[in-house]
Amino acid sequence: MPSRSPSSPATPPPRRHGFWAVLCGIGRGINVVRLLIINAVFFFLLLIVLLLVVGGIAGSRASRTVADGSVLVLKLDGKLVEQYSIDPMQRALARLSGNKSEQVQLRDLVGAIDAAAKDKRIGRILLLPGELHAGGFAALREVGAALDRFRATGKPVIAWAANLDQGQYYLAAHADKVLLDPQGGLLLTGLANYRLFYKDLLDKLGVDVHLFRVGQFKSAAEPWILDHASPAAKEADGYWMGGLWDEYLAEVAKLRKLDPAALRADIDNLPQTIASTQGDLAKLALDEHLIDGTATRAQLIAMLHAQGVPAAKNGHGFRAVDLAQYAADLPTSQSVFAPGVTVVVAEGEIAGGKRPPGAIGGESTAALIRAAREDKRTKALVLRVDSPGGEVYAAEQIRREVELTREAGIPVVVSMGDVAASGGYWISMNANRIFAEPNTITGSIGIFGMYYTVPNTLAKFGITSDGVATGPMAGAFDITRPLDPKVGTVIQAIIDKGYRDFVGGVAKARGKSFDAIDAIAQGRVWTGSQALDRGLVDQLGGQGDAVTEAANLAKLGKDYPVRYQQAPQGAFERFMVGFSQNAGVELLQSWGVRLPPWFAQIHALAPELSLLRDAKAGTPNVYAYCFCSPH
8 A cells, every 4th residue: 555655744634515614614603602601690690609709898897987976778679588599609799789679677676776775876777767668667666666775875866758658657656856858748548358259250160169267257268169258357356456456556656645545536537638738648647747857858858967967977967877787797696606585587488398588497497496405505495487488387387396395395485467357366376475566467267178170171181080999998089080079078177176176285385175175276367455354365465575474484584595597508598698698799889789679589489378379179178378469
């Protein structure tokens, strides 16, 4: 075979032609695009991480000392919650992109107000509640009590807003001076609890909903079987809402030095009295002594200057520190390693399995209580409950852990928030002591079950179900078949047992007879004050009172740490928590670093769980749930 000279040119590879060449070209193009996208995403994420790290370091080094004469500005944007349900990264990215985090954690707010009361650098509080969304009045009452403690030190609280609803005003009324924008207004209307009813829609769809319940007033599932509220539901709702509104009027009247009866009359006669001010709600509120004056934002700043508040460093505005900055600046005064009181938060609907913060999981919340019990630092446990209830078995899992904690010699005190009803009461009943605010919604001791069948729905599409079974109960729970009366007997027996367990458990825990509890159960809802009169709670008070009682039961003395039991966080999550609260965000923003507003929505959580989200087809779904949030 002839040899090729070393200097001879190499034979070029054969060129591909036709369709194969086109495919190869497309493949190379896709690969190039893929590499470009991967590199772009990588370097973008790397840039974000570097910015966060640099901002965190720089922010920690930056002086965060609060200057003397500062105003603590409480600009409350979003929902008032017991614990964040938005993850740390989303909160940090929201702040960096200039968006609202949409949640205000109750304990951060109360802690900052109490710290400011003792802080000589803070001269006053400016409360801006115009964007606050509160689910109930109990949490607002706790914040109001903190504002009252602040005012008791001789420091003033000023509230200002463009517009106020009755929840926001309930908080603003605790201020020394309440101001509205001249073009704004205050609208107090009373409480209502209107619900949508789906029976007619379900009938049109051919869905048969079978309700099994115990309790004359257990009305949570009525919208699926009726097209209107039952008389029993209206009677019960009118009673507890009337009590809640009486509490509201009494407290506001006391704070504003008004007669409760006159305040009620002014609210009820709004259509007549609004004519006297030609539709000017701000002037009407001033005439009725609900506010102290009107002021634009510029006039508010001028008023602060006149009261001796210095201007900000840039010469504009006034010397201020916001809630996030101030909370991050607060030192930790107590050792987290010392024995003390552990708080477990149970907020949201109760469902089986593991649930994220903002919802209660039968497994996850029980695990938090168990971890607190097994921690040698825990000498007393406070269970903070803000829940309308949910699945019965999940609630029972949590109740058992409360009982085991008491059996381990650790006292348990329940602090009820806005709502601790039905399943929320189930998980509370075995505590040593139960605290509730006067305007907490609780009780609703009752059980219901729902079962769905869809033979008529299938028939609308020309589908039928037929076959054989090995016995009378085999296939009886098939939702494609009409409800067999035997199935109804089985489900009702299950619901009856659940109610006996609920009432019997409460009777044992409260030291009363079954009949005594049954008389105040029946699914009926009570306010905290009404529940105290009926022996369902032990004392009126907030979370601070519950913590003090828990410490007393554990004989901890006066100096003890309070720690929150939370699910373990990774190193990056802990970093993001700190970053979202420290000066790093402000520093990066001062450098002009901002993320696009849409970026913070990447980690948006799934919509809130609804009652039927976890319902299982072909099996009885048993609930201890209360739809009892007025608005």
